[in-house]
Amino acid sequence: MSATPLRTPLYERHRESGARLVPFAGFSMPLLYSSIIEEHRAVRTALGLFDVSHMGEAWIRGPETLTLAQKLFTNSVRDLPEGRVRYGLFCQDDGGVIDDVTLFRTGPDEVFFCLNASNIQADVDWMRSVQEREGLACEVLDKSTDTGLLALQGPLAPEVVGRLLSSDTPLPRPWRFDAVRLANTPVLLSRTGYTGEDGFEIFVGADQAVPLWDAIRREAGTQLALCGLGARDTLRTEMAYPLYGHELDRSRSPIEAGLERFCAFGSGFIGEEALARLRETGPREQRVGLALEGRAVGRPGFPILEGERVGTVEGERVGTVTSGTYGPSVERSIAMGYVPGEYAGVGRRLAVEIRGRRVPCEVAKTPFYDRKR
Amino acid sequence: MAEKTYEIPDDCRYTRSDEWVHLDGTIGRIGITDYAQSELSDIVFVELPDVGTQVEVGEAFGVVESVKAVNDLISPVSGEIVDVHQSLADHPEWVNEDPYGRGWIVAIAPDDLDEVDALLSPEEYAAFVEERASQ
Numbered sequence: 032m033s034a035t036p037l038r039t040p041l042y043e044r045h046r047e048s049g050a051r052l053v054p055f056a057g058f059s060m061p062l063l064y065s066s067i068i069e070e071h072r073a074v075r076t077a078l079g080l081f082d083v084s085h086m087g088e089a090w091i092r093g094p095e096t097l098t099l100a101q102k103l104f105t106n107s108v109r110d111l112p113e114g115r116v117r118y119g120l121f122c123q124d125d126g127g128v129i130d131d132v133t134l135f136r137t138g139p140d141e142v143f144f145c146l147n148a149s150n151i152q153a154d155v156d157w158m159r160s161v162q163e164r165e166g167l168a169c170e171v172l173d174k175s176t177d178t179g180l181l182a183l184q185g186p187l188a189p190e191v192v193g194r195l196l197s198s199d200t201p202l203p204r205p206w207r208f209d210a211v212r213l214a215n216t217p218v219l220l221s222r223t224g225y226t227g228e229d230g231f232e233i234f235v236g237a238d239q240a241v242p243l244w245d246a247i248r249r250e251a252g253t254q255l256a257l258c259g260l261g262a263r264d265t266l267r268t269e270m271a272y273p274l275y276g277h278e279l280d281r282s283r284s285p286i287e288a289g290l291e292r293f294c295a296f297g298s299g300f301i302g303e304e305a306l307a308r309l310r311e312t313g314p315r316e317q318r319v320g321l322a323l324e325g326r327a328v329g330r331p332g333f334p335i336l337e338g339e340r341v342g343t344v345e346g347e348r349v350g351t352v353t354s355g356t357y358g359p360s361v362e363r364s365i366a367m368g369y370v371p372g373e374y375a376g377v378g379r380r381l382a383v384e385i386r387g388r389r390v391p392c393e394v395a396k397t398p399f400y401d402r403k404r
Numbered sequence: 405m406a407e408k409t410y411e412i413p414d415d416c417r418y419t420r421s422d423e424w425v426h427l428d429g430t431i432g433r434i435g436i437t438d439y440a441q442s443e444l445s446d447i448v449f450v451e452l453p454d455v456g457t458q459v460e461v462g463e464a465f466g467v468v469e470s471v472k473a474v475n476d477l478i479s480p481v482s483g484e485i486v487d488v489h490q491s492l493a494d495h496p497e498w499v500n501e502d503p504y505g506r507g508w509i510v511a512i513a514p515d516d517l518d519e520v521d522a523l524l525s526p527e528e529y530a531a532f533v534e535e536r537a538s539q
Contacts, residue, residue: 051445067446067471261446261472326449326496328469357448357471364449386451386467 039084040179040240048257056148058085061259071265071359073256074226078185080247081258083232084240087146088178089155093169096140099162104134104144105285105302107295111136116206116223119293120285121157122302126309127281128288130154131273133223135208143174145232147275151175161301179240183247184230184258184266191251192220192231205229214246225263227270227402269358271320271367271397277331277353278318278367287314287369316350317375320397321366321383323390329355329366329383336382336389337374349374352383361399366392410533411438413504417520418529421478424504425512427520431486435508436468436477436499439533444470447499450509452488459485459512461519466509468499477509481519487511 036059045052050061061082063070073079091099101108106119113136121129130150135143146154151173158171183192189202195214196202203209208221219234235243248255264274273279273288284302285294286309294306323329335350355366366383374381379394416424422440425432441447451467459465464476465485488510492498499507514520524532 062472063445265471326469326493327451328449328471328474330474357446 041082063259067261068359070258070262078187079258081182084179085148087151087175090143090172095167105294126284126302126305128279181233184226188230226266269400316369320395321392322395323364323392334384417523446471450492457485481514483512483514
């Protein structure tokens with residue numbers, strides 16, 4: 032990681048808006064503008080705008096694009112029509128997760144993957160090494176630096192985006208995207224997000240990111256909250272969405288992470304055989320959601336303790352917390368972590384060790400937050 | 405970027421770890437400063453000591469936890485904890501909303517009242533905040 036943090040095209044805007052900037056994945060990014068909890072609530076009830084330009088975009092072009100994409104991606108590629116988005120993972124041969132990504136089918140022989148910022152270089156290296164190893168007729172292009180990415184999330188997002196589109200342009204439906212002009216700027220407008228709310232992710236040329244940011248703010252006015260990575264984290268944690276580096280890494284498989292439904296067995300992706308075996312034998316551990324008693328937060332790395340099984344030492348460590356926060360919408364302390372399957376049933380009583388104390392918790396149904404309730 | 409201003413009441417003394425002490429007779433109320441609550445943002449949990457606990461100056465006696473961070477509460481003086489603000493269990497956000505008022509955290513009976521006088525004056529604390537805010 033370089034000593035000088037990288038900046039997104041919107042860095043100066045964040046400074047002008049009074050954002051608290053923190054280092055994240057080599058970038059200087061807004062943690063919050065005013066309050067994480069207020070920003071979180073704005074997304075659940077109205078509208079929030081995030082700069083996520085630090086994320087990566089790696090394109091594949093050429094006649095054997097789909098063959099390479101299917102080698103790399105655990106979900107199915109060939110049946111994904113143009114204009115659709117799909118979530119999946121990159122895995123090693125042993126099934127360990129290299130990254131979790133979204134795949135955009137942009138043309139007959141063209142796709143791009145949206146990548147986690149912390150993994151861009153590793154992902155692009157992996158994509159190129161597979162392309163070379165397999166001798167496939169296609170090229171991998173890293174357009175991460177040239178691409179800005181805004182996320183406009185919340186129940187008011189469709190209305191505001193509708194006002195910024197020309198009148199004859201329909202809104203893309205969920206998990207679809209379209210090349211459109213938004214506030215007269217050419218963008219890829221995708222009906223996706225990482226918050227659990229309706230909304231859009233908007234890919235825009237890096238040199239157009241500032242005018243687009245300004246245009247969205249002008250159009251939305253006081254209905255809009257600028258949101259930082261703090262709110263992004265509380266929102267995704269309430270949805271029990273995994274975050275790479277917390278719930279996922281190269282020592283974890285999609286099976287134990289509970290992401291089997293994003294693995295299309297039979298499609299020939301790298302890691303498929305290992306994952307098929309793991310599915311048969313059952314994974315060593317499983318990802319669980321935990322609802323804690325009281326307000327203390329279970330932070331990554333805190334021990335998960337077994338406490339109630341007769342005949343064992345009370346407080347025996349059975350797992351580790353990977354993410355935890357106070358959930359502003361569920362109004363309680365929530366966490367995720369890994370435990371052996373025998374402890375993973377919903378309702379199972381466990382504890383999290385927080386600063387030397389046992390805080391009782393229960394394995395909870397996920398997502399923690401249900402938009403439709 | 406807009407300059408932030410922080411409330412620093414004249415009738416308190418301050419620590420370099422951003423606690424305030426307000427002395428009323430022989431009892432000192434303790435909380436965290438406006439600057440501290442602003443830096444932490446979004447306080448969701450305050451871990452309180454038991455009444456009767458003897459604490460030493462510079463010792464951690466509790467924890468203030470925000471969405472993103474955990475901060476120890478450092479005792480400005482040596483003495484006995486004589487009261488704790490139990491309502492913060494349900495309303496930790498009071499520390500953000502009113503850090504010198506209903507966001508108070510504990511009350512202590514200092515062993516030596518001179519220790520309170522030795523803490524930072526409002527002017528000295530203001531300079532200390534300014535120093536860090538301008539970095």
